[in-house]
Amino acid sequence: MLKVEDLEAWYGRSYILQKVNLHVDAGEVVSVIGRNGAGKTTTLRALMGLVAKRHGRVEFEGRDLLGLPTHERYRHGLAYVPEDRSIVPGLTVRENLRLGLLASPHLKREAEIIERLAETFPRLKERLDQIGETLSGGEQQMLAIARALAADPRMILLDEPSEGIMPVLVDEMFELFEKLRAEGMTILLVEQSVDRALAISDRAYIMDQGVIVHESGAAALLADEEMQERYCSV
């Protein structure tokens, strides 16, 4: 479904992604793990067209994405939940959800889609008319995920969704990922919470200093303490 070949990215003169290769098949959950600064966020940003200077090949469902602007990638069924959540200040929960729809071909079905999301996210349902940034951290993360799902994507990129969130909400979030996965959603997950990420993943890549240094089945990596020690401790 997603094929990334020799992806390179620069911030100014700093060479960050140094030929990243990875793939995600339809229906898979794949984790990218690695230390702080390894290049995980930059990889997701480059996949969404958010890094100005980049090179290489990104193919999504057979279509070359690299020249496409971010909103076109959403339109093609690829969604992204950034690390900082990007809840728009001053807008209500409902309005934030509407923003997710703007980038999709489904704007006419807005009422129906927001209704459906509210059912999936009971915490948001009670708060549709509350200002988004007044939600708790975990609720904001849920909103960011719901907003990404509003466009009805086939694949979603998640950047450290559990970061700074109460454990009870993290449980809820991972249950949601399980549910999405059961419904056929393809997921590329970046997580510091390695055990949790691997528990719901089919495969995993380890990233270090801008390259993929290891690929394996999630269960095998979960059992490989030495590999985790070497590349995953912060």
Ligand SMILES: Nc1ncnc2c1ncn2[C@@H]1O[C@H](COP(=O)(O)OP(=O)(O)O)[C@@H](O)[C@H]1O
């Ligand atoms: N906006 C930026 N400008 C310059 N350097 C950056 C910027 N964002 C990240 N970097 C650098 O790029 C490298 C990779 O960062 P990042 O992709 O955020 O890593 P990770 O998500 O794995 O922690 C780090 O060395 C970081 O300092």
Ligand SMILES: [Mg+2]
């Ligand atoms: Mg990051």
